Amino acid sequence: MNSARISELLKTRPKTNVSWGLYSVVAPKGVKPDLGIAVAKKLVKRAVDRNRLKRMIRELVWTAQAGSLNNDVVIKLKKPIGRQTRGRLRKKEKDLLRSQVTELI
Secondary structure, X not given: OOHHHHHHHHOOOXXXXXXXXXXXXXXXXXXXXXXXXXXXXXOOOOHHHHHHHHHHHHHHHXXXXXXXXXXXXXXXXXXXXXXXXXXXXXXXXXXXXXXXHHHHO
């Protein structure tokens, strides 16, 4: 997904919840839907946790798109994680974030 397409998506009104924003627009006909993920270093300090979140989001979106979703999607983290656990993503938080993303999709 190129920067022009991402900018276009970010101008749309997102579906949001406590931690995530989901920007979605119908993909042009004949074009495979794209996925963009924004997990800022300021919000998730450890690279291991940022990568783990990105893998989790990719998995959730791909399973949703395999069913019926045919949209270009950008998912953006809005709230810092790991404040109570010294900046580390724990299983309890990961499960909570996973359920929040699932609700959006």
